[in-house]
Amino acid sequence: MTCIFKDPGSEPPNPFSTILTSLYVPDTPSSALDAIAAQLVQTVADSANPATALWQLWDALFIPIATFRSAHLPSLALLSALRAQAPTLPANVAPNSDAALSLSSHTDESDGKLHWSKLPRFAWQWRDFHDILEANRESRSEEGYFVNFVEFSANFLNETEGKEQVHPINVFYACRNILESKGPEGGGVDEEDEKDKLSTGELWELDLRIVATWVKYGAWTLWEADQHELREEYAATLDWETELWPKKDGLTRERWVLWAERLRGLGAEGVFNEELKSLVNEAIDVIEGLLKEA
DSSP, X not given: OOSTTSOTTSSXXXXXXXXXXXXXXXXXXXXXXXXXXXHHHHHHHHOSSHHHHHHHHHHHHHHHHHHOGGGHHHHHHHHHHHHTSOOBOOOSOOTTSHHHHHHTTTSOTTTOOBOGGGOTTHHHHHHHHHHHHHHTTTBTTTHHHHHHHHHHHHHHHHHTTTOSSSOTHHHHHHIIIIITSOOOOSOXXXXXGXXXXXXXHHHHHHHHHHXXXXXXXXXXXXXXXXHHHHHHXXXXXXXXXXXXXXXXXXXXHHHHHHHHHHHHHHHHHSOOOHHXXXXXXXXXXXXXXXXXXX
16 A cells, blocks of 8 residues: 555655655756665665565655656655666565565576566556556546656556566456546536545546557557567457457457547537647547558
């Protein structure tokens, strides 16, 4: 569970937040990034409970990402620096302890080390953080967190070419759940909630922004993904029938065409600001470009 919604001071200080402070200084040189990465790695390795330390590390990184768009580029650079760190062997974990058992889920079986090239525990934490923000996106005070986090995640997916901790299937989830739905049927929320929650239309607009972001930056990784491997791991997901795709034939060209048509139709129907219209058009262009290549 992330601390992003906790009241300040209600939880013990996160030791990694202090280390990461210098990351957000403008024009941080690559040498400083390497030093920050090395300090983070060493702090985890020295911990008596490295699994918990990893949780603290990723939470300390994800909270600024969700809060400030300006944190995205330095965070992407830091992840690159972390992936370049050598494997580490935690030295202060008591044998046969709960900490040792928890750690075993994140170390390599061959040598018992944390392999930073794989960003240990990142994928677990990313999914948890993403789903919590998604569940809270209706809140007016918290809607921006999810938008920011998805924008960062889609850029990370693009940068890592869909081969690392954020999987291309997330593009599919967004397209299936949003573009294959007919959308809102009613308006508004309960009167007592209207000050704190987005209206039905506002929530739909937010979701359209989410799917367009995933498509703009990450659609090509889903297009290029090994379809056999994708089906082996996500067969039930691919064959889940939806309102606008009541079939069990997975990820087909026709489905991509449907997504482009839905984006085009929604973009034409909605009264959106110019930024969102531009984002939707960029997403359409990405899909059409992929279809032309096939």
